[in-house]
Amino acid sequence: MHSFLYRANALLTFAITILGVVCAIASFTDNFNNPTPHAQVKVLNINWFQKQPNGNDEVSLTLNISADLQSLFTWNTKQVFVFLAAEYETPKNAVNQISLWDGIIPSKEHAKFWTHTSNKYRFIDQGSNLRGKEFNMTMHWHIMPKTGKMIADKIVIPGYKLPAEYR
Amino acid sequence: MGWIGESVESIRSIQIRQLITQAVTFGLIVTSALIIWKGLMCITGSESPVVVVLSGSMEPGFKRGDILFLHMSKDPIRSGEIVVFNVDGREIPIVHRVIKVHEREDTGEVDVLTKGDNNYGDDRLLYADGQLWLHRHHIMGRAVGFLPYVGWVTIIMTENPIFKYILIGALGLLVITSKD
Numbered sequence: 001m002h003s004f005l006y007r008a009n010a011l012l013t014f015a016i017t018i019l020g021v022v023c024a025i026a027s028f029t030d031n032f033n034n035p036t037p038h039a040q041v042k043v044l045n046i047n048w049f050q051k052q053p054n055g056n057d058e059v060s061l062t063l064n065i066s067a068d069l070q071s072l073f074t075w076n077t078k079q080v081f082v083f084l085a086a087e088y089e090t091p092k093n094a095v096n097q098i099s100l101w102d103g104i105i106p107s108k109e110h111a112k113f114w115t116h117t118s119n120k121y122r123f124i125d126q127g128s129n130l131r132g133k134e135f136n137m138t139m140h141w142h143i144m145p146k147t148g149k150m151i152a153d154k155i156v157i158p159g160y161k162l163p164a165e166y167r
Numbered sequence: 168m169g170w171i172g173e174s175v176e177s178i179r180s181i182q183i184r185q186l187i188t189q190a191v192t193f194g195l196i197v198t199s200a201l202i203i204w205k206g207l208m209c210i211t212g213s214e215s216p217v218v219v220v221l222s223g224s225m226e227p228g229f230k231r232g233d234i235l236f237l238h239m240s241k242d243p244i245r246s247g248e249i250v251v252f253n254v255d256g257r258e259i260p261i262v263h264r265v266i267k268v269h270e271r272e273d274t275g276e277v278d279v280l281t282k283g284d285n286n287y288g289d290d291r292l293l294y295a296d297g298q299l300w301l302h303r304h305h306i307m308g309r310a311v312g313f314l315p316y317v318g319w320v321t322i323i324m325t326e327n328p329i330f331k332y333i334l335i336g337a338l339g340l341l342v343i344t345s346k347d
Contacts, residue, residue, distance in 0.1 A: 005341045023314065079228060081264075081284065085246050092272060097246040099266035104227065104284065121289070126269050126278070140247040142264075144228045149312050152247060 026076045027148020033074045039067035039139040039155050041084060047118060049130070049167050057130035059123045059162060065101060065139075066114035072143055073108040080105040081142040086123060086160075088135035097138075098123055132164040193342050213239040213308035218251055219318030220262060224283030225249070232319040235262060237308030244268060244277055244303070249310040252281065255295045260307055263290055269300075277303055 047060035065084060072080050083102035090096060100119040105111050136158045143151040207216040216237055220229045229235065237251055244250065246265045253260050266289065267280040278300035282289040291299060324331040 005337065009341055027312075081228065081247075083247060083266075093269045094272040094275075095243070095245075095268060095270035097268040099246055102266075102284075106227070121266060142247055142249075145313060147314055150249075150310065154247075 023147040027145060030074055030076055030143075030145065030149065030151065033071075035069075035071040035153075037067065037069045037071055037141070037155065039065070039069075039157070041065050041137045041139070041157055043160060044116075046163055046167065049163060049165075051128055051166060052124070055128055057125045057128050059130055060118060061100070061123065062116075062118050063101065064114065064116050067139060068112045069105060069141060070108050070111040072141060073111060076145045076148065078144050078146045079107075080111065081144060083140050085138050085140060086135050087138050087156075088133055090125065090127060090129040090133075092127055092129075096125070130162050131166070133162045135160050135162070189343055196342070211236070211238045211308065213237040215251075215260075215307065218260065218262065219321050221259065221322070222283075224286050225262060225264070226285045228284055229262065229313070230315070232316055232322055234314050234318040235310040236312035236314075238311045239306075239308040243270060243275075244279055244306065244309070250279075250281065251307045251310065252301055252305045253307060254293060254301075254305065255298075257293075261290075261293065262310065279306070 042064040043061055044064055045062040047062060049059045050057075052058055063084070067082070069080060069082060081102065081104055084100050086096075086098045086100055088096050099121050100123060101115075101117055102120065103113075103115075105113075136156050137160055138154050138156045140152065140154040145151075204216075208214065210216075218235050218237060220231055220233045220235065223231055235249075235251070244265060246268045248265050249262060250265055251260050251262050261281075263281040263283045265279055266282045267278075269278040270276070279302070280289055280291070280300060294301070324334070
């Protein structure tokens with residue numbers, strides 16, 4: 001009844017249970033954080049805008065992205081993954097989300113940033129609907145915890161428009 | 168003589184009773200493990216509610232040996248979500264992030280493109296030959312929770328089966344030797 005193995009098992013089970021409870025509590029404390037992030041995106045230039053031979057529109061943009069995401073960080077935050085997506089509707093597709101830029105923020109010190117970049121992933125439509133298209137820029141973030149629940153949220157910035165002609 | 172016979176009989180009956188108790192205990196352990204796993208399947212709606220990260224393609228977010236809890240709801244798939252998907256012709260599911268989504272107006276079908284945070288390019292090279300997009304049926308679930316390091320147990324056990332036998336042997340011994 002009180003063999004070595006029996007005691008080792010009881011100890012291990014207890015230790016793991018406590019560890020699990022502590023992890024759950026750490027994840028739960030994230031709920032008390034009310035973040036107030038902000039983000040700003042400017043389209044500085046349309047580098048080129050054309051129709052591919054297969055009929056899909058493609059556009060290349062130069063962007064200026066600035067954001068302050070410091071309030072997202074808590075003691076249970078390992079990193080924040082942030083990305084900027086262009087979102088628009090077309091007659092064929094109700095939802096189009098195209099990631100243009102992303103980045104990993106490893107700590108609170110790096111969470112206030114600005115960057116000047118052309119789109120990292122290709123902005124290609126399914127079809128030829130981009131001329132004169134109005135779209136939203138959405139700044140998404142994905143908080144990856146040290147342990148527990150992952151949290152995602154976004155800021156939608158409306159009011160962008162692509163030129164009416166290819167260039 | 169009768170007295171000796173009675174004693175032998177009582178000892179024998181104790182052993183049988185003990186044997187049955189042990190068998191029942193063992194059965195309880197196995198069935199409760201099964202119930203927990205199947206219960207998780209019901210709650211999460213995913214056929215594998217927990218996956219172990221096997222590659223470093225999502226570092227530094229997820230490292231090899233971390234475990235992810237999956238959830239599969241009817242909610243539409245949106246960019247930024249971390250999904251677990253199967254590719255035709257590959258046995259091992261992949262955990263990567265959705266970077267592009269096109270959802271049809273009429274049918275609600277989705278075209279999804281994924282990429283590992285730590286990879287340079289997108290996942291078209293990992294997909295089957297000529298496949299450009301993932302569809303709903305490729306996706307097994309989306310990651311909702313995270314626990315570090317725990318998956319090392321299964322990685323070690325699958326790569327060195329000897330540890331598995333040692334562990335099973337130790338647990339079996341424990342079940343047999345415990346008397347209450």
